[in-house]
Amino acid sequence: MPAIRNTVITLGTILLIAFSSGCQKNQSTDPKTEQTSATEEKKATAASEEKPIDPKMVTKPGEPMTAERYQAVKARLKQIGLAMHNFADQNRTFLPSVEEHPEYYDENGRLKVSWRVHLLPFLEQKKLYGQFKLDEAWDSPHNALLAKNMPDAFRSPDTPAGSDKTRFRVFEGTREENQQKEKAPTTMFPLGTPLGFRDILDGTSNTVMAVEVGPDKAVEWTKPGGLNIAHPRAEFGDAARGIPVLIGDGSIICFKRDIDDVIWKALIGPDDETRIDWRDIEIKHSTLSAKQSQLLNQLKQIVVAFFNYHETFQRFPPAEKDLVDGKPNLSWRVHLLPFLDQKKLYDQFKLDEAWDSPHNKTLLDQMPDLFQFNPQVKPGATQVMTFSGENTPFPGGLGPRIRDITDGTSNTIFFVIAGPDKAVPWTKPEDLAFDPADPAQALGKLSSPAYVAVMMDGSIRSVPVNLPAKTLVKLIQPADGMIVDVELKPYRPQ
Known part of the structure; x- marks a missing residue:
């Protein structure tokens, strides 16, 4: 009997194993199970194939940030800044109007989905933007599914590719009584009625717009x-020693994180009547020489001036006030002067006279250094020029508006540095004549295999001299509906 009992137990065990194996086999043939397994396998494969993060791009709490990482963060903040400026230009405020879109806000005056979502159309992400239900909470069943599609503009260099968390954030504020007993905003993004550029009374160049925080604050x-x-300071979390900051005028600065909270509040407040000397609190990062940095800074200052002009007059120069009988007497470079801290020089011009009138000619030798890119070019002449003529952003007469650039601002050339033989008196309303058959010939004699072109989104690109004419035409024309089939590299001065 014992032997028989042992045999039965053994057979039962075998049957149990066989039955279990059969169940597993049947499950594996189930389509849903196969699909789940395949999905998990793909995820595992993707994770294993994901490129490791460059150690230079990783921040450590309280330690210096590498120059390479700062440049990468700077590029992201620049994208965000330009998108914010373009949003404000179109909507007159940095966030959607409460009056026009009360359904976008909750009972506390806070947006139901982040400001980042509302920037999507200005980051070449209009399709993704159209999928959001802006009158629903960010974590509603519908909107929650879209979080996986975070654009790279909001991704820090050391944020994993699959993450839906961002370290680029703004300070949320309220309205508090100021020295004049008036309710003043404590940040550029107070709850309730949103601000516009006109509300930044301390000046956009003195006010923090956005920052990159530590990974624990993502x-x-x-x-x-x-x-x-x-x-x-507590809000920065495990950030590096320096905090990359987007300033209201679009510039990017790295501030020491350990400066006093009082100073931080003064930097963040848009209407506290406080000015901060940045020299003692700024951290410099650069892999460029002083000469290279100077050249890029010149270009960036011109870009910021263009956008500030647009914010003021709702178009790039020239505006209606700058025309006489429908034509400009002076170059757009002259009309940018008030936005380049050159108001005193601008006021010396007689705007109703030609650039070469006896009076205006006396101002030729006062060209700002910003327009000088080659010491061999004769004094008073500049190589900073736009393409002009039919089917360009500057066809003559009134300057363009951002909404006129329907091909996309990142796909359209703003201005270039032409060859020294094409330099013109900086006050003369003359630029590069656009010839669709051979647009590059207008650039003159170029000594390098590539030239610098600033795009209408503010990015600075390197354009090969041998770029096919048909491709260059697409980059110049702002509204031809043609797809630009080339990726231009960021410009790095020699």
């Missing part, structure tokens, strides 16, 4: 809200 990119203005 949030879902679609989630509304912001950092607490009460204790700014």
Whole structure:
């Protein structure tokens, strides 16, 4: 009997194993199970194939940030800054109007989805933007599914590719009584009625717009809200020694994180009547020589001046006020002067006279250094020029508006540095004549295999001299509906 009992137990065990194996086999043939397994396998494969993050791009709490990482973050903040400027230009405020879109806000005056979502159309992400339900909460069943599609503009260099969390954040504020007993905003993004450029009374160049915080302070990119203005330093979390900051005028600066909260609040507040000397709190990062940095800074200052002009007059120069009988007497370079801290020089021009009138000619030798890119070019002449003529952003008469650039601002050339033989008196309303058959010939004699072109989104690109004419035509024409089939590299001065 014992032997028989042992045999039965053994057979039962075998049957149990066989039955279990059969169940597993049947499950594996189930289509849903196969699909799930395949999906998990793909995820595992993708994770294993994901490129490791460059150690130079990783921040460590309290330690210096590498120059390479700062440049990468700077590029992201620049994208965000230009998108914010373009949003404000179109909507007159940095966030959607409460009056026009009350359904976008909750009972506390906070957006239901993040400001980042509302920037999508200005980051070449209009299709993704159209999928959001802006009158629903960020974590509603519908909107939650879209969080996986975070654009790279909101991704820090050391944020994993599959993450939906961003470290680029703004300070959320309120309105508090100022010295004049008036309710003044404590940040550029107070709850309730949103601000516009006109509300930044301290000046956009003196006010913080956005920052990059430490990885422990990252949030879902679609989630509304912001950092607490009460204790700014604590909000940076495990950030590096320097905090990359987007300033209201579009410039990027790295501030020491350990400066006093009082100073941080002064930098963040748009209407506190405080000016901060940045020299003692700024951290410099650069892999460029002083000469290279100077050249790029010149170009960036011109770009910022263009956008500030547009903010003021709702178009790039010339505006209606700058025309006489429908034509400009002076170059757009002259009309940018008030936005280049050259108001005193601008006021010396007689705007109703030609550039070469006896009076205006006396101002030729006062050309700002910003327009000088080659010491061999004769004094008073510049190589900074736009393409002009039919089917260009500057066809003559009134300057363009951002909304006129329907091909996309990142696909359209703003201005270039032409060859020294093409230099013109900086006050003369003359630029590069556009010839669709051979657009490059207008650039003159170029000594390098590539030239610098600033795009209408503010990015600075390197354009090969041998770029096919048909491709260059697409880059010059702002509204031809043609796809630009070339990726231009960022410009790096020699």
